Amino acid sequence: MKKNKRTIWRGELTTTGKLARRGWLFMSPGFFWICFFLAIPCLVLVLVSFCQREAYGGIDFTFTGENYSRLMGFGGLLGWTPDYIMILGRSLLTAAITTFFCVILSYPIAFFIGSRQGNSKYVWLTLLIIPFWTNLVIRTYAWFLVLAPEMPPARFAAWLGLIDHGAALYPGTFAVYLGMVSTFLPFMALPLYASVEAMDWSLVQAAQDLYSRRTRVFRCAILPQTYPGLSIGIVLTFIPCMGMFVVPDMLGGAKYMLMGNLIQQQFGVSRDWPFGAAISFFLMTITLVALIIIRKKGLKHL
């Protein structure tokens, strides 16, 4: 590629230089668009996270590590506070629990769709895909209706004495988890289903000959074959979960803050962009770490 060599590429007589120029002509609009509006801004975001906030929400470009120490709880008026760390911890915990429930609920449905034949398979698959593509805001507010005081779930909870009569099941942790799990379930179930579909059932048969116990067959012959889909599902669930702000914002009430809400707050009402950038950078780091861990783990199982 380095030298400008004469070559025939796919039956066309040309030079490597000409080819590279033409290739870039095709690629450059899209490539530079992504660079200009995403890659570079992400780097700028990192830069901004080391800046200070000006009065009226501007950015003061003097280098400081203050935003990060604030995120770790230092630098408040009252000395060290665990507020932000608790939000970070809660985000991780929420993401982990949501992912866990998604995994538990995805296995039956993935195997069920995998067991269907012909057209019926496509119908069930489409049924799983539709919520995946339904607008998040609609899906979240729809829970309002189900969890409203007049509806059976809330009445049942009131009858059990879990909530007051006439109260709704939102806002609160329970509602947030319902919203989160229903949002991310298709993200887990679809890749898992793809793995089930690609499964080698002769291995399962062999295992059935070897072990009589069904749990053993499942653990030794079926489960390992779904690990590729599982790792993709975990990436698709855990990472967006960390940055989610719509669901906790709508179903969690004011108290239920996650990292996403905190970022949104800094770029919204608080107009503290440097601090928002610092949290974003933190989220990016966690995303990358999670990706690397899951990639390594996923590869081991492949």
Add this chain to the structure above:
Amino acid sequence: MGLEVTDVSKHYGDVPALNRVSLKVEKGEFFTILGPSGCGKTTLLKIIAGLELCDSGRISIGGEIVTKIPANKRNVNTVFQNYALFPHLSVYENIAFGLRSRKFNRDIIEERVGKALEMLQLTHTSERYPAQLSGGQQQRVALARALVNEPAILLLDEPMSALDARLRSQVQVELRNLQRRLGKTFIMVTHDQDEALTVSDRIAVMNLATIVQIGTPTEIYERPKNKFVANFIGDANMFEATRTGDSGLITEYGTLETSLPIPWQEGAVVIRPENIRLHDSNPGFNTLPLKVRDSIYRGDHQEIWFEENNLKAKTTNHTLYRPGTEVWLEFLKDALVPLNEEE
């Protein structure tokens, strides 16, 4: 007016794909490049087609040097491996593609495509799409698509590989007849020796980026030049020999005589299994008694292995040769080929 390839070399990185390859193909010849996979035969075909550039050497077609002319400006067309038909175009449009891209006038296109359809018995399928055709039909569309352009040379890259074995031998004969009828130069690449022997006027055997022998099917089969050719095409018994006198060979089977020239003092000789005749008693010349180790009945012939160095013979004799029987072997004088290679 044929094709001339002179000293062509090609490397992929450090790996040589072609090493100073030269060959001449006469006009109207059915020429086959035969070799195992990875020997460079497909690369050679692509260079002739203009789909690859050679590092050095010269290609000329009909006396005109085309080394640096790309495929879309060469009067050569290719039938690709797996045919590479355009799945979004009908059979008719597939065949018309080469004429349309050169902006031929509509009447000419219609006439020439119609003729091509007829010639390859595709008229009734002209509206169908490639995915709706059988393997044999697809192959004929690929042939028609190339031939409609009236190329000086038609190249065929493993044209039979996508057909099932049953169809293959039939199509081989059809292809041969088509070439005869058109009188066009066909150059085919294949790894299948039967196919090469069936269809070709001449064969170039390739191995490790070089051409090891060029000749008619008979020459290649009956007078292999070296161990590779002898082994790659048909069965062969091969053994070391030392020359004695003009035509004598001292071998592990005793002193044998050949009517072919011996180009060395010490070297290898080869004899095809069917050229070892079997007798119940000593016929007297170039003979040797051996015990049968194994025999396989194949219907029209028998294969017999002897208790020494895997020597193998084929015979159409009606006697059943049971293991342990002693038989007289006669090495036919005209078929005992000294290989002229020093390995």
Add this chain to the structure above:
Amino acid sequence: MKKPGLLLVISSVGILLFLYLPLMAVAFFSVNSSKYGLVWKEFSFKWYVRMIQDPYILNAALNTLILAVISTAVATTLGTALAIGMENFPWGKRLKSFLDSILHLPVITPDIILAAALVVVFMFLRKLMSIFEPGLLTMTIGHITFQIAFVALVVRSRIASIGHNVEAAARDLYANNVYLLWHVTLPLLMPGIIAGAMLAFTLSLDDFVISFFTSGPKSVTLPLLIYASVRRGITPEIHALSTVILLLTVILVFTFERLTRIQNRAKNNPAKGRK
């Protein structure tokens, strides 16, 4: 595979119900004539009539459509060109993996970070040109940024499934660059391009976070409108609106499924290269 047990069937249906129950509730109350509370009164389409008379909703629908159509058109063009550029030229291994990671960036970046990054860029751009005030333009740019990557990925997988033998055949049959692009490459890529465009369109309709961060007072889209009305108190018109969006999604998903199934069939065709 053997038949699923009863337990598997019941749990799967239960899980799907868990996904659909809220959506069904929305559709159910959209045809309930009662204005307040969640009590069934009688069947009525009156909220749908109100909805199409509401200037705010109409305006938001128009904005959503303009945003989706323009961003999809731009992203499909750029994404297709990007995919062709990446796949059809002899790039070195290292450059290719670099391009690959750039391409995956919008896919793996949490959308809130993409949104935050866009807020920062537009702040800088605003200092140069006033057209970068929050509004439809900034939203369109934001949407295109993530759409390009998805379009390019879909088209790229299509290119890979076609293989390059067909292009070599076209060259052999005297096609020049332009003829090859128009008569072979693009027609063969078309199912992939359409699938990519539909994906981009759906992503645009679906997006809330990017729009929320980059929108201005005059560029309210449907998801933003619904979100805002949740704050103010939901009216049955919103149920009607949501049901319409839901139905639109269902149609899009079915069309998309059909297209990908056609694509998969094309994968088994004989022209697939062996390269």
